[in-house]
Amino acid sequence: MEAADEMVQTDEPESHSGAFKMKERLQKRHKARLEDVERRKEARENQSVAKESVDYFFSTFHGERAAVEELLCGCLGADEKAVAQRLEEATSKTVQMQKFLNDSMVFLTTYDQRKAQMALQKLQTCLNETREQAMPKKKFGFRARTKASSATAEDSVVSAPADHSAAQVDGDPAGAQCGFSNMSDMVLVKTAEDIQKEDVLLSYLSNCKVRLYGAPSTLHLKHIDRCEILCGPVSTSVFVDHCESSTLAVACQQLRTHNTKDTFVYLHVTSRAIVEDCHGISFAPYSWSYPNLDEDFRAAGLDAKQNNWELVDDFNWLAAGTPSPNWTVMPEADRKTTWDP
Incomplete structure (x- = not known):
């Protein structure tokens, strides 16, 4: 009988200790799960912001490129003064596009940067060719006409x-x-x-x-x-x-x-x-x-x-x-x- 009582007295603290440890493990696991959920949420938000920035960049960039291409196409068959105006506008837009690209480097991937830069170089080449064809051996010297x-x-x-x-x-x-x-x-x-x-x-x-x-x-x-x-x-x-x-x-x-x-x-x-x-x-x-x-x-x-x-x-x-x-x-x-x- 005394042995049985002694066994009961010994088991009770062990049971208490086991329950406490189990509860502690569950709390740690729950906390880790919450932290993991928060990290995943933050990662998704950062990814979403980055995607929005990239989407905004390319939407604006492509819109500007289309505007320059339209200006260059309008040079065909136009008179000299209209050509000069369109070329000036196209040049200004191209400069602004380069500035926009430079300012956007912080969130663009290397691939996206290279793709945008190649598009700009192609646009610049087209601009130079249009200028040579439409205004050979001439510069913007219209001030004398005033x-x-x-x-x-x-x-x-x-x-x-x-x-x-x-x-x-x-x-x-x-x-x-x-x-x-x-x-x-x-x-x-x-x-x-x-x-x-x-x-x-x-x-x-x-x-x-x-x-x-x-x-x-x-x-x-x-x-x-x-x-x-x-x-x-x-x-x-x-x-x-x-x-x-x-x-x-x-x-x-x-x-x-x-x-x-x-x-x-x-x-x-x-x-x-x-x-x-x-x-x-x-x-x-x-x-x-x-x-x-x-x-x-x-x-x-x-x-x-x-x-x-x-x-x-x-x-x-x-x-x-x-x-x-x-x-x-x-x-x-x-x-x-x-x-x-």
Whole structure:
């Protein structure tokens, strides 16, 4: 009997100890399982972010490449001035593509880097061949064509000739002869007959109101300060560079905005808008209206029902899933709907 009691007393602590150890092992196993689940979740999230970055890169890169190829194809059969403009645009885009690739190296694989670089080299070769074929033994020397009386603007706005034709200024497309340059404190208007299928250039304008009725081929805005510029549907692209404290209303296939700040953009775009080196840009849907607007949309080949005004790619902001701080959507209460009396 005493032996039996002694055995019971001995087994009880051993049983307690075994249960404790079992519980401890289960807790450790559960903790390890939770940690493994967390690691897997984090790995999936990192993989997803990387994939989004790569997808964004190639989507933008291929879009830019297609735009350059389209510009080069348009050189065939075009006049010398139009060719010069297209080649300048193509060169600028190619430089921006290289910068975009360089900035994206941190998340691209070696294979993806090599593939993008080869595509760029091929594009550059095509650009050089097109330049040699379309403009043999010539350079962009169009400054001599400018009238001696035309003023060249560097950092300030100068009064322009009374005929309101676009004067050639440094850095402006050589082929764009339709538009306004070097003006301030004026109301400027072009009719559909003036700009239909033309390349329009607005440069060095200050505190002006501009109305462009009709469907131009392209629209270039350079060095615009405190202006209100409203334009009918543009067949291809709108290029904005060095625009400040202004309001724009444009409809186009592509919008590319550089070096611009504190500007409102009322936009109709059928692809995606691109901003770079910009700050304080606010977007809203295109709201300017005038007689024959629907007809001009058809003439420009734009789908009036397809508007991606809120889809904006910022080349200076590659953080997937985090909104760019350089542009915002304009609150509905602040949007302008009535433009002219």
